[in-house]
Amino acid sequence: MSAQAQPNSYRTGPDERGHFGQFGGRFVAETLMPNILELEKAYEAARNDPSFHADMANYSTHYIGRPSPLYFAERMTEHLGGAKIYFKREELNHTGAHKVNNVLGQILLARRMGKKRIIAETGAGQHGVATATLCARFGLECIVYMGAVDVERQKPNVFRMNMLGAKVVPVQSGTRTLKDAMNEALRDWVTNVADTFYCIGTVAGPHPYPAMVRDFQCVIGNETREQMMQAEGRLPDSLVACIGGGSNAIGLFHPFLDDKDVEIYGVEAAGHGLSNLHAASLSGGRPGVLHGNRTYLLMNQDGQIADAHSISAGLDYPGIGPEHAWLHEMGRVQYISATDDEALDAFQLCSRLEGILPALEPAHALAKVVELAPKKPKDHLMVVNISGRGDKDLFQIAEHLQEKIV
Amino acid sequence: MLKTQPMTQRIEARFQKCRAEGRAALVTYVMAGDPDPETSLAILKSLPKAGADIVEFGLPFTDPMADGPAIQAAGLRALKVGQDTVKTLDLIRRFRADDQDTPVILMGYFNPIYVYGVDRFLTDAKEAGVDGLIVVDLPPEEDDELCLPALKAGLAFIRLATPTTDDKRLPAVLTNTAGFVYYVSITGITGAATPDFGKVASAVERIKRHTPLPVVVGFGVKSGAHAAAVAQGADGVVVGSALIDALKGTLDAEDGATAGTIEAVTKLVKELSEGVRSVAKRAAA
Numbered sequence: 086m087s088a089q090a091q092p093n094s095y096r097t098g099p100d101e102r103g104h105f106g107q108f109g110g111r112f113v114a115e116t117l118m119p120n121i122l123e124l125e126k127a128y129e130a131a132r133n134d135p136s137f138h139a140d141m142a143n144y145s146t147h148y149i150g151r152p153s154p155l156y157f158a159e160r161m162t163e164h165l166g167g168a169k170i171y172f173k174r175e176e177l178n179h180t181g182a183h184k185v186n187n188v189l190g191q192i193l194l195a196r197r198m199g200k201k202r203i204i205a206e207t208g209a210g211q212h213g214v215a216t217a218t219l220c221a222r223f224g225l226e227c228i229v230y231m232g233a234v235d236v237e238r239q240k241p242n243v244f245r246m247n248m249l250g251a252k253v254v255p256v257q258s259g260t261r262t263l264k265d266a267m268n269e270a271l272r273d274w275v276t277n278v279a280d281t282f283y284c285i286g287t288v289a290g291p292h293p294y295p296a297m298v299r300d301f302q303c304v305i306g307n308e309t310r311e312q313m314m315q316a317e318g319r320l321p322d323s324l325v326a327c328i329g330g331g332s333n334a335i336g337l338f339h340p341f342l343d344d345k346d347v348e349i350y351g352v353e354a355a356g357h358g359l360s361n362l363h364a365a366s367l368s369g370g371r372p373g374v375l376h377g378n379r380t381y382l383l384m385n386q387d388g389q390i391a392d393a394h395s396i397s398a399g400l401d402y403p404g405i406g407p408e409h410a411w412l413h414e415m416g417r418v419q420y421i422s423a424t425d426d427e428a429l430d431a432f433q434l435c436s437r438l439e440g441i442l443p444a445l446e447p448a449h450a451l452a453k454v455v456e457l458a459p460k461k462p463k464d465h466l467m468v469v470n471i472s473g474r475g476d477k478d479l480f481q482i483a484e485h486l487q488e489k490i491v
Numbered sequence: 492m493l494k495t496q497p498m499t500q501r502i503e504a505r506f507q508k509c510r511a512e513g514r515a516a517l518v519t520y521v522m523a524g525d526p527d528p529e530t531s532l533a534i535l536k537s538l539p540k541a542g543a544d545i546v547e548f549g550l551p552f553t554d555p556m557a558d559g560p561a562i563q564a565a566g567l568r569a570l571k572v573g574q575d576t577v578k579t580l581d582l583i584r585r586f587r588a589d590d591q592d593t594p595v596i597l598m599g600y601f602n603p604i605y606v607y608g609v610d611r612f613l614t615d616a617k618e619a620g621v622d623g624l625i626v627v628d629l630p631p632e633e634d635d636e637l638c639l640p641a642l643k644a645g646l647a648f649i650r651l652a653t654p655t656t657d658d659k660r661l662p663a664v665l666t667n668t669a670g671f672v673y674y675v676s677i678t679g680i681t682g683a684a685t686p687d688f689g690k691v692a693s694a695v696e697r698i699k700r701h702t703p704l705p706v707v708v709g710f711g712v713k714s715g716a717h718a719a720a721v722a723q724g725a726d727g728v729v730v731g732s733a734l735i736d737a738l739k740g741t742l743d744a745e746d747g748a749t750a751g752t753i754e755a756v757t758k759l760v761k762e763l764s765e766g767v768r769s770v771a772k773r774a775a776a
């Protein structure tokens with residue numbers, strides 16, 4: 086894929102203007118620019134402050150429940166008859182997904198900055214729940230923008246956010262999904278710029294968000310390295326994670342990017358298939374500019390953003406984090422995709438073989454494990470990130486399988 | 492500051508004319524292709540006659556994150572009838588055939604321009620008769636993308652200054668801007684809150700201490716009275732959402748134009764024009 090020169094390290098980005106190669110940047114309205122610069126400064130200071138890291142570590146251990154286990158999926162391994170499969174159990178975190186790792190970092194940062202009002206966008210609702218949770222914990226006002234379509238298909242999470250004291254605002258504009266929730270959150274931020282902290286849920290948006298969110302999620306990959314060394318005495322041979330914006334994936338991948346022998350697979354949502362409606366920005370999109378950064382986007386000839394589709398609300402976004410766009414062009418990570426049907430099959434397989442109900446998002450990653458693992462030798466160590474648990478998806482899965490939940 | 496290229500002359504000439512008449516300029520915004528291409532062209536043509544001095548034409552975009560409901564809906568109406576960048580430039584070409592004097596500013600978001608191809612876009616826009624560009628999601632930090640190539644091509648790149656742009660940041664915002672400076676009167680989206688006109692006047696004064704360029708004010712201006720209030724201190728008044736609301740009020744159930752559509756817009760423009768003209772300003776020395 087790549088005609089570009091390979092860098093000495095894949096882990097040094099972004100540059101001071103927030104660029105990963107040609108991707109990233111700060112494409113925002115002037116009103117927000119001073120805030121973005123203030124945030125960049127505040128994050129830089131926090132990053133270099135041992136007390137910030139001590140706070141992070143304390144809440145990670147006692148509130149989130151880290152480290153999350155690296156679990157040998159014995160029956161899945163037997164069933165597929167190839168690679169030795171490990172699950173990184175991010176679904177066991179407090180609030181049931183990896184999202185909380187990032188939210189903890191951003192909320193601690195918001196506290197340092199003296200911001201009392203927190204806004205967030207959410208797709209599946211996992212980021213919204215994590216934000217509502219930490220806002221409750223620290224006594225902060227919380228407003229969550231959520232596409233009206235997603236409010237409908239993720240009702241349990243909407244109720245959860247309400248119970249946590251957050252205000253969920255259903256977004257009726259555009260396609261009424263994640264991208265429109267992000268537009269509405271940006272409109273709120275531009276209006277309430279003085280007292281508001283925008284807690285973005287993925288590795289997208291204007292610099293410094295893609296780098297900052299990645300840093301907060303790298304705990305996933307750092308733990309995996311250590312745990313695999315303990316379990317097997319060596320690094321894994323391959324990593325697999327699903328990608329909407331790409332935060333769970335970059336969190337797992339980033340600490341391994343310079344280990345050239347580690348194969349890395351990112352799995353986008355192919356929806357009804359790549360020739361129909363889907364959400365696979367790298368497989369089916371082109372470079373463009375949206376939500377503060379240049380990245381691969383699904384769009385038409387005129388640069389109008391296209392409707393994405395995935396059974397998984399968390400992957401239903403027409404863009405992808407800029408660092409993934411760069412890793413794609415550099416050829417360091419292989420980006421593949423799984424359809425709605427493949428994800429549903431993998432969901433059922435994992436539930437029955439391992440007694441773990443994965444969310445529909447990591448079910449996409451599992452769908453590709455089902456394909457990749459049998460082709461690998463038995464001493465191949467494959468790690469898949471189980472980025473969230475499936476409870477939130479049960480009603481929707483039941484509907485697709487035409488089964489009734491009493 | 493870069494040397495002013497020929498295409499910004501229309502903008503300069505228009506501000507000079509207004510100054511000579513001892514008043515602020517009226518700048519109007521409508522969306523290209525809303526509610527259909529021919530009606531939007533007819534509206535564009537009618538604006539100078541109704542009292543607009545400079546016309547802004549919106550480039551429709553699916554995800555206008557700095558715009559309120561009125562302009563969001565206008566963009567979606569235009570996209571629904573197939574409006575795109577090629578067609579928008581064509582409408583401007585047809586406008587220019589009858590009117591060589593009124594400055595035309597294209598206003599929108601970067602993605603449609605980026606996808607069209609920056610160099611090709613600048614060539615085609617200049618050829619069509621565009622004088623300047625306002626691109627909401629390109630702050631000075633991204634000047635390499637479009638601002639510098641536009642200035643090189645002889646198109647004014649008009650920057651937005653906002654209440655959050657403090658004295659320390661203003662020079663960065665004013666460097667490489669041309670034509671005029673657009674002061675956003677509120678922290679917020681288009682068509683939302685009505686600004687505090689006293690605060691706006693002092694903000695305009697502050698900006699004028701940093702630049703010889705005309706300073707126009709927009710966001711939240713809805714009536715002739717508002718326009719008059721803003722015209723006290725500013726060199727120009729921008730009205731957009733209110734015109735789009737007036738247009739929308741005349742559309743049929745399928746969002747089609749009716750007999751009253753064009754007149755609803757020109758009627759409000761006349762009121763705004765009277766507002767601007769009711770405030771006598773000292774002619775520039």
